[in-house]
Amino acid sequence: MDVTPILENLNDAQRQAVTAPAEPALVIAGAGSGKTRVLVHRAAWLIDVEGLSPQSLLAVTFTNKAAAEMRGRIETLLKLPVQHLWIGTFHGLAHRMLRRHWREAGLPQNFQIIDSDDQLRLIKRLLKNLEIDDSRWVPREIQWFINAQKDEGLRPQHLDDEGDADRRQMISLYQSYEEICQRGGLVDFAELLLRAHELLRDNAELLSHYRRRFQHLLVDEFQDTNAIQYAWLRLLAGDEGVPFVVGDDDQSIYRWRGARVEHIHRFQKDFPGTHVIKLEQNYRSTATILNAANAVIANNSSRLGKNLWTEDVTGEAIRVYSAYNERDEADFVIGRLRDWIDQGNARADAAILYRSNAQSRVLEEGLINSRIPYRVYGGLRFFERAEIKDALAYLRLISNRDDDSSFERIVNKPTRGIGARTVELMRSYARANACSLWRAAAAIASDNLNGRAANAVNAFMSTIERMARETKGLDLHDQVDHVIHASGLVDFFKKDKGEKGETRVENLLELVSAAKSFEPDPAEEMSPLDEFLSHAALEAGEGQADAWEDCVQLMTMHSAKGLEFPLVFMCGMEDGLFPHQRSIADPHGLEEERRLCYVGITRAKQALYITHAEQRRLHGMDNFSQPSRFIAEIPEEHVE
Structure with missing residues (x-):
């Protein structure tokens, strides 16, 4: 049998992984080391060389897109369809199992x-x-x-x-x-995984069937598995199954989402005799970038250890820029971007990374003013974010009580007991009497509503009137600060557990920074608040490129995982921002932040810029900062 198509163009470590014996294997795959290729070629090897049926393999990925790509690449390599191969996400595979065994799972057939x-x-x-x-x-x-x-x-x-x-x-x-x-008969996403685990755990015959069928279990992004996913894998593998897991403990950055990097460390204990194979040759970045990444991540104590290397060129030094403030930082980034574009490079080959979503505002503003099209990858532009639109709606209603769109947006946000029926009564009254919703609300609260609903509407209108009085004569940024707090928006989002709520609060506070930085035009015959609101509306409609357009990519460090760009900027590299303030005193949190820094560095293929500011107005406050400790961990010989 000619195995050349499966093994050609693989390096020694990749070949070792692909041809590993039928025993548990843990493949530690560094950034840019070709882990997807290893998984694809491993599946092809098992089917074409070991003679296994595709239906005896189960392959798990973390996105549907990755699953479709893996199936396509396996079929291309084997030159035949593999329709009986189960491949998908944990959720997708759990769903498939529950549909087949709905009765045993205690679910209706049409759940x-x-x-x-x-x-x-x-x-x-x-x-x-x-x-x-x-x-x-x-x-x-x-x-x-x-x-x-x-x-x-x-x-x-x-x-x-x-x-x-x-x-x-x-x-x-x-x-x-x-x-x-x-x-x-309703099943949420978390229930899919839990119910599928219980289905196998509580049905010995069914478990035995699937253990006999799925002799080999291939798992991608193993470092991102949570407790129930790992329990499901262990249960399905049993003593006879052959788990082949690929992951990188140095790229485990989703602890806040339930991911447990310790699963990589436990794997060898839970599956005795595990083969550990390290993929350390990188096909993405220059030697300089890799040496910097290796030096930073070496400061983490709880890791299996590996050292990325490349046969590629040494490459140019990493450039670190110390900015005076966030505007100087943005100007520097845009200046280097202009140089890059003027040299004939594609805008889409450049990415600007940041730790916090709120940091994007100043960068977006600079890109818009410089007429450089951009796209916020995996997110929204600053002035399009829901919490920002909520705050702006409050400010618009304070300025103009007859602004119906703003009224509708915030009449029950945060929730205050004004339901859809009450809002529909307002709309009907406004249509019948050719008046604004504000006037309609005042009218029906007096005549058409029961006590509870009337009280809620009156309380809302009183809040708007009170905020209008209290902000009169205040500086613009103080007006914004007062409104985001007095409206209850900040407290409302603070109650939202996890990173999403924290990000929304940070964005609201960043709106105060935007107001503080805003310079009204003396020639405009409108109040600073109205001018700022007009500015926000215009910024929301400019700059953002279509997905297909050649444009600069803006994204958080978390969103950048799995991507690569010839030119990368890592902005806001300051202690308290990155690493994040809440992680500095937590050893586990600090190590996760360092892993996130490692992910950021290894996104760069050719050129990497790291920027920090001595003074930064962020979340509505002026802060004096020290450069991130991660910068000092990069050896001087790799920095310019």
């Missing part, structure tokens, strides 16, 4: 999958039915609690309230939520 938004609406309805105050028991907090327990494999009956009344209520709500889902 419905609900997404995150559907789940949140269900929780809100539950609170309303139980007459529980959703300002005290925040729906997103309850959603986070339920999903976190499921990700750990825990049902309500497994949980101890630990003598805490609030925790007891959370467990009770979890129980009630489960009952509603069971009655309605």
Whole structure:
């Protein structure tokens, strides 16, 4: 048999992984080392050389796109279709199993999958039915609690309230939520994984069937598995299965999402006799960039250890720029971008990375003013973000009570008991009387609403009137600061557990920075607030390129994982920003931040710029900062 097509163009370590014996294998695949190629060629080797049927393989990826790409590449390599190969995400494979065995799983045949938004609406309805105050028991907090327990494999009956009344209520709500889902045949994303694990765990015959069928388990991005995913893998592998997992402990950056880097460290203990293979040859970056990345990540103590290297050129030194402030930083980045573009390079080959979403505002502003098209990858432009639009709607309504679109956006945000029926009454009255919603609200609160609804509408209108009085005569940035707090938006998003809520609060505070930096035009015959609102509306509509257009890429470090660019800027490299303030005192958190820095560095193929500012106005405050400790970890010989 000619194995040349499968083994050609593989380096020694890749070949060792592809042809590994039928025993558990842990492939530590460094950034840019060709891990997808190894998984594809391993599957082809098992099918074409070892003679296994495609249906005896199970391949797990972390995105549907990656699954489709892997299947396509396997079929191209083998020159035949592999329709019986189970390949997909953990959620997709769990769903497939539950559809086949719905009765054993305790589900109706036509069970419905609900997404995150559907789940949140269900929780809100539950609170309303139980007459529980959703300002005290925040729906997103309850959603986070339920999903976190499921990700750990825990049902309500497994949980101890630990003598805490609030925790007891959370467990009770979890129980009630489960009952509603069971009655309605509803399955959320976390339930897919938990229910599929329980299906196999509690059905010995079914488990035996799948263990016999799936002799080889291939898992990509193993460092990102959470507790229930790893438990599912261990259960399915049993003592006879052959797990072949590929991951990089140095790129584990999703602890806040439940990922457990320790699964890589536990794997050898849970699967005795594991072959450990390290892919260290990098096909992406210059030697200088790799040496910098190696030096930074070497400061982490809990890692298996590897050293990236390349046969490529040494490359140019990493350039570190110390800016006076965030505007000077943006000007520097845009200046270097202009040089890059003027040399005939594509704009899409350049990426600007940052730790916090709020940092994008000043960079976006500079790109718009310089007429350089850009795209925020995996996110929205600053002035398009929901929380910013909410705050601007409050400011517009304060300026103009007859602004119907702003009124509708915030009349019940944060939630204050003004439901859809009440809003429809306002709309009907406004249409019938050719007036604004504000005037309609005042009218129906007096004549058409019951006491509770009328009180809620009157309280909202009083809040707007009070904020208008209290902000009169204040400087623009103080007006914005007052409104985001007095409206309840900051407190509302603070209650949102996890990184999403924190990001929204940071963005609201960054709006204060935007107002503080805004310079009104003396020639304009409007108030500074109205001019700022006009500026925000115009910025929201400019600069953002279409997906197909050649444009500079802006993104967070987390969004950059898996991507690569010839030119990369890592901005805001200051202690307190990156590493993030909340991680500095937490050894585990600091190591995760360093892994995130490693991911950022290894996105660059040819040129890398690292920038930091001595003074930064961020989240509405002026801060004096020290350069990130990660910069000092890069050897001087690699820095210019």
